[in-house]
Amino acid sequence: MTDVWPIVHAERDALIADLEQLPAAAWDTPSLCAAWTVHVVVAHLVDTALTTRVGFVAGLARARFDFDRQNDRGVRRHRGATPAETLRGLRSVAKRTTTPPAPLDSRLVEAIVHGEDIRRPLAIARAYPQEAVERAIHLQSRTPRSFGGGKELLTHVRLSATDSDVALGDGPEVSGPALSLLLVLTGRAVALEDLEGPGLEPLTAELR
Structure with missing residues (x-):
């Protein structure tokens, strides 16, 4: 069975390559995530790539065990003033191997599903492994x-x-x-x- 992390790293790199081609206005496109734009999903991906098991539990406690509040706080932390700034953030975490307290295959779900949350509204096709x-x-x-x-x-x-x-x-x-x-x-x-x-x-x- 293939290790999770090389796949996740390759998917992050592929998404970065797609995002590099986008005009700034496209980052405001509504994603498949309810009420989230493309820009917000990218900021969320930066946040989850940085999340550790201990950090997730501590953050959830600070958010009074409200997952939505925790996600919103993470987005606010990592959404840059411009798309270019947020994209730099995603590049900086692309090779990380930290994870929340969840099965490692959840990182595949994160990479693929959020990749589609971004790509489908923008009519970008991706052949995932x-x-x-x-x-x-x-x-x-x-x-x-x-x-x-x-x-x-x-x-x-x-x-x-x-x-x-x-x-x-x-x-x-x-x-x-x-x-x-x-x-x-x-x-x-x-x-x-x-x-x-x-x-x-x-x-x-x-x-x-």
């Missing part, structure tokens, strides 16, 4: 929705990838690209457009 997407799917399939996963969704439908061997869940089938299944498992309803099958209607009802 298939192993990384599959590992991220399996983690999210075990993670409750209250922690950003999709475990409960798989009690209603069976998700089958058309471009890999991934097939998870019980119920009417929904099929589509593995990347789109991952996005659905992280609550990104926009990916429903890529899927089909008899389970699509109940899945849509769960996400919207």
Whole structure:
């Protein structure tokens, strides 16, 4: 099994390369994260790359155990006055190997899903490593929705990838690209457009 960190570092580098091509105005584009622009997501990526296990727990306690408040504070710390400044911040943390107290494969979820949060609204395509997407799917399939996963969704439908061997869940089938299944498992309803099958209607009802 491939080590997580070389994949994460490669994805950070690829995102930096894409962001270098953006005009400053594009950083204000709404991302797939509710109420967050592209700029805010990049600042969040800087924050999470710097987060340690101990630091996460201490920060959560300071935020009165409110994850949203903790994320907002992290964004405020690392969002630069300009996109160029925030991008410099992302470059400076691209090779870090620190992580919050979560399974290491959560770093794959972070890199891929937030990469799509930024790229899809900007019509930028990225071919992510298939192993990384599959590992991220399996983690999210075990993670409750209250922690950003999709475990409960798989009690209603069976998700089958058309471009890999991934097939998870019980119920009417929904099929589509593995990347789109991952996005659905992280609550990104926009990916429903890529899927089909008899389970699509109940899945849509769960996400919207």
